[in-house]
Amino acid sequence: xxxxxxxxxxxxxxxxxxxxxxxxxxxxxxxxxxxxxxxxxxxxxxxxxxxxxxxxxxxxxxxxxxxxxxxxxxxxxxxxxxxxxxxxxxxxxxxxxxxxxxxxxxxxxxxxxxxxxxxxxxxxxxxxxxxxxxxxxxxxxxxxxxxxxxxxxxxxxxxxxxxxxxxxxxxxxxxxxxxxxxxxxxxxxxxxxxxxxxxxxxxxxxxxxxxxxxxxxxxxxxxxxxxxxxxxxxxxxxxxxxxxxxxxxxxxxxxxxxxxxxxxxxxxxxxxxxxxxxxxxxxxxxxxxxxxxxxxxxxxxxxxxxxxxxxxxxxxxxxxxxxxxxxxxxxxxxxxxxxxxxxxxxxxxxxxxxxxxxxxxxxxxxxxxxxxxxxxxxxxxxxxxxxxxxxxxxxxxxxxxxxxxxxxxxxxxxxxxxxxxxxxxxxxxxxxxxxxxxxxxxxxxxxxxxxxxxxxxxxxxxxxxxxxxxxxxxxxxxxxxxxxxxxxxxxxxxxxxxxxxxxxxxxxxxxxxxxxxxxxxxxxxxxxxxxxxxxxxxxxxxxxxxxxxxxxxxxxxxxxxxxxxxxxxxxxxxxx
Numbered sequence: 001x002x003x004x005x006x007x008x009x010x011x012x013x014x015x016x017x018x019x020x021x022x023x024x025x026x027x028x029x030x031x032x033x034x035x036x037x038x039x040x041x042x043x044x045x046x047x048x049x050x051x052x053x054x055x056x057x058x059x060x061x062x063x064x065x066x067x068x069x070x071x072x073x074x075x076x077x078x079x080x081x082x083x084x085x086x087x088x089x090x091x092x093x094x095x096x097x098x099x100x101x102x103x104x105x106x107x108x109x110x111x112x113x114x115x116x117x118x119x120x121x122x123x124x125x126x127x128x129x130x131x132x133x134x135x136x137x138x139x140x141x142x143x144x145x146x147x148x149x150x151x152x153x154x155x156x157x158x159x160x161x162x163x164x165x166x167x168x169x170x171x172x173x174x175x176x177x178x179x180x181x182x183x184x185x186x187x188x189x190x191x192x193x194x195x196x197x198x199x200x201x202x203x204x205x206x207x208x209x210x211x212x213x214x215x216x217x218x219x220x221x222x223x224x225x226x227x228x229x230x231x232x233x234x235x236x237x238x239x240x241x242x243x244x245x246x247x248x249x250x251x252x253x254x255x256x257x258x259x260x261x262x263x264x265x266x267x268x269x270x271x272x273x274x275x276x277x278x279x280x281x282x283x284x285x286x287x288x289x290x291x292x293x294x295x296x297x298x299x300x301x302x303x304x305x306x307x308x309x310x311x312x313x314x315x316x317x318x319x320x321x322x323x324x325x326x327x328x329x330x331x332x333x334x335x336x337x338x339x340x341x342x343x344x345x346x347x348x349x350x351x352x353x354x355x356x357x358x359x360x361x362x363x364x365x366x367x368x369x370x371x372x373x374x375x376x377x378x379x380x381x382x383x384x385x386x387x388x389x390x391x392x393x394x395x396x397x398x399x400x401x402x403x404x405x406x407x408x409x410x411x412x413x414x415x416x417x418x419x420x421x422x423x424x425x426x427x428x429x430x431x432x433x434x435x436x437x438x439x440x441x442x443x444x445x446x447x448x449x450x451x452x453x454x455x456x457x458x459x460x461x462x463x464x465x466x467x468x469x470x471x472x473x474x475x476x477x478x479x480x481x482x483x484x485x486x487x488x489x490x491x492x493x494x495x496x497x498x499x500x501x502x503x504x505x506x507x508x509x510x511x512x513x514x515x516x517x518x519x520x521x522x523x524x525x526x527x528x529x530x531x532x533x534x535x536x537x538x539x540x541x542x543x544x545x546x547x548x549x550x551x552x553x554x555x556x557x558x559x560x561x562x563x564x565x566x567x568x569x570x571x572x573x574x575x576x
Contacts, residue, residue, distance in 0.1 A: 003322075004154070005069050005104060009045040011062040014038060019066055020356040021045060026341045027316035031326045032333060033347035038354050039326040040164075042347060043292055046324065048111045049150070050157050050290070061114040066123060068106040069149055076101050079145045088139045097141065103127060107146045120146045157290050160269050164295040164326075168253050168261040170230055170239040179273050183261075186268045187253075191227040191240045193272060203275075208267045215263055215307045218573055222246050259300040263308060266293065270315065286319035297329040303572055305331040306413055317341060335413055384415035384570045386563070387450040391419070392539040393489050397451065399543040400551060400560045401567070409564060414571045420450075447570045449480040449563055453488040457511050480566055485554040490514040493542065494550040501542055502527060510554065 008021030021042060022029060031039050045065050048056070080089075080097025089096045104126035113119050122142045125133060136142055161181035171187040179185040193199045209225050216222075224245035229238050230252075242253040242264070253261055274289055293312075297305045309325075309332050316323050325332065336342045347356045388394050394417045401409050411417060450470065454463050467483060474481035486492065487510070495507040504521045508514065515528030522528070531538045551557045567573075 003069065004067055006067065006106070007045055007049070008066045009042065009048075010064050010066075011060060012045070013041050013058050015041065015354055017062075018353070018355075019064075020347070020354055021066075022343060022345055022356075023358045024343050025322070026343045027320065027322055028313055028336070028342045029322065029324045030332050030336060030342065030344050031324065031347060032328065032344060033326075034328055037347055037349060039347055040294060042356070043294075043324055043326065046290060046292065047159055049109060050154055050159055052155060056111075059112045061110070061112055061117070063111055065109045065111065066106055067109060068104055068124075070102050070104055071100065071145060071149065073098070073101050075145065075148060075152075079141055079148055088135075089141070093141065100125065105142070105145075107143075109146075109150075118143075120150075122146070157288055158274075159290050159292065160273050161292045162265060162269055162294065162296075164298065166262065166265060167258075168242065168265050170241040170254055172237050172239055173229075177276050179269065183265045186265055187227070187240060187242055189272050189276075190225075190242060190268055194225075194227050203271055208264075208271050211267050211271075211311065212263065215311050216260070216304065217307065219301065219304060220246070220260075226250075257299060259298070259304065262296060262298065262300070263304075266296065266308070266312075286321045289321050291321065291323040293323065294326045295328070296325065297327055297331065302331055305329060306335060309335055310413070313339070313342070384447045384449070384567045386415060386417045387420050387448060388417055389420065389451070389453060389489075390535075392535045393451060394419070395536070395539040395543050396489055396492070397563075399546050400556070401564060403546060403548045403551060404557075404560045405564050405568075408573070409567055409571075414573075415567050448474075449482070449566065450474060451482045451489070452484070454484045454486070456487055457513075459511070480562060482559045482563070486510045487513065492553050492556045494553050496547070496550055497542055497545060500545045 004025050006021070006023055006025060008019035008023075009015060010017055010019045015038065022031075031042065033039050044056070048059065048063075049065050049067060076097045077094060080093040082092070082094040084093040085091070104124075105122070106124040108121050108123045110117065110119050120143055122133075122137050125136060125142075128136065162183070163181045166181075166183040168183050168186055171185070171191075173191070174188060175192075176185060177189050177192060179189055190204060193204050194201050204225055209222065212225070213221050222244045226243045226245065227240050228243050228250075230241045231238070244251045244253065244256070244260075253264065269291070274286055296308060300308065312323055312325070313336070315321070333344065336344060343358060345356055345358055347354065349355075386397060388397060397417065398411055401415075409415065452467050452470065454467070456463065463483060471481045471483060484491065491508055491510055491512065491514075493508060493514075495505065498504040498506060498508065498521075502518060502522050502524075504518070506521055508517045513528075515532045518528030518531055519526060520528075524530075551560060
């Protein structure tokens, strides 16, 4: 079944007569904006189109939702029948309809239409001329296709919400298994999964516990989740409370921080509430569920935010479900810009009008940050910066960090890599004072690491004065400066790599130029010259073939180990 590709709304509450919303929908959809700007209002459009009769006094006859999808072959075939002819279509209906398989189609939908008004009408088909579109608007089959899509896909979706105003509190025992968007009922549902015989308690004791520890590291670790009856007044029924157990004993969730309660509420909704919608199976139908989570970052440390958002990203990837997040945090902006299967939509007020736009570029992300009141220095002071000479250095170092950290450290989450350019090195300094006009690297980030090619062509050659100065300055500030033991970064490439990529069963010399080495040893003529000319693309190919065992060259393992440990320290990550 195809999915919604976009969703917009107009003439609803304080949203004017121009459409605002999501230009593109993916698995993870993030709506960024200031508080009280209309993020929750916009998300109500999702529930309007899912519900056949939405109970909402603010819906007017002018309220219109525009949605888009790309019909697949089965959807086309169910409407444009293979055995049908005639009407507005002069040929076989399926022969006519199949040319629209996979085409982007937009429709306008009225949740509350005026008497005699059409509820759904075609508004656009990508790649059609005006003449073709005008004809298609008179063909009822397209409207039937939209109805088929809504009733066979949209109306089958389950919506699970968690509002910004939420809590996880002790609750009376009852047999109800529903959870409100404010978290009410979550304690009781978790209790049932732990204490009721026919419900799988391992979902709580293993799945939720594992996810909780994954998100909360390195701040906390828990050994058990339990639900216990607590004392109460004689004139009232006793309540049950969720307890987390660690090495220090039992911790009641009601006495824990609101951030921890939020995370546990999210996990209860993901792992438990989804199961309550599964009518014919004990397993949840996650790809038929839409999650709407509001302001999850409230009272969460940035590192825990990153863990939580990354967990949700992996969740939607694994189960092909959809999550809508509202936020005013900068963390997801930094994390998800450019990531696959993610949309970032900015909502703001301009000239007393609510507008939205997809943040697809750096410039647009910059606009979001300015709108949120974030200064450039707030972003640049990331947890770690590695300064390298050029793009190929970045590719190799990223791969080595990935291998050595077992994939736990990720660029743009735990560290950034910035370029200084080899010829600019003499203009840089590791000093923190303003005594000269050199560019101060530590002003960009005090948590800095710099990687420099030695350019040595023999063991007796000394590194130049600029590199000696940078090393001295970095050492004085107890920062990491890595001057390659060989001539340059390519001298760390292993024999195995050269054999895999270039069919050269030989190790490059410590001070040997990469182009000379390849030109001499490769069967293909001028392979070394090709590498120099296409260094970035070649380094991508090489990095894909790298294994952990390839790090055992010269001082490479020592340097990468030092860098990984330092990045972990700066990010508050405890090594295993």
